[in-house]
Amino acid sequence: MTKLAQWLWGLALLGSAWAALTLGALGLELPLSCREVLWPLPAYLLVSAGCYALGTVGYRVATFHDCEDAARELQSQIQEARADLTRRGLRF
């Protein structure tokens, strides 16, 4: 089974479980506070997934291992290559 099929299958299972519980199709008498938590659950999971993504991106940006020397060396090598190629007749 492909990854997409696995994800869709999992989502379908969780979605149907949530729908069955919120619509009371199983005949369970959940206490009111549990119902109050249950019905926004998909939105909650989406928002927390978004927060996790945002936080991970921010963390990786903040802890990025920048190599200043290597960057400068690369830039000078690029300039060198450009000069060399223009001398040989290549137009940029």
Next chain:
Amino acid sequence: MAKGTDQVVGLGLVALSLIIFTYYTAWVILLPFIDSQHVIHKYFLPRAYAIAIPLAAGLLLLLFVGIFITYVMLRNQKDTKKAQ
């Protein structure tokens, strides 16, 4: 770009995501179990907004992504027409 501003932006994003996560978790998960007469309910909007605000934000995001894609595609089309 210097690493200083990168760090500030990154940590800002982390802080923002933590704030949103804590507020939203308290709103959706914790509030139903707290007595409705407690003073903390004053700091949270009515529960229907817990779905409406993320939904509106998501739709806005999709709108901006669509506009950006349209803009880039039109610009590419114009460039290829000019090249011809």
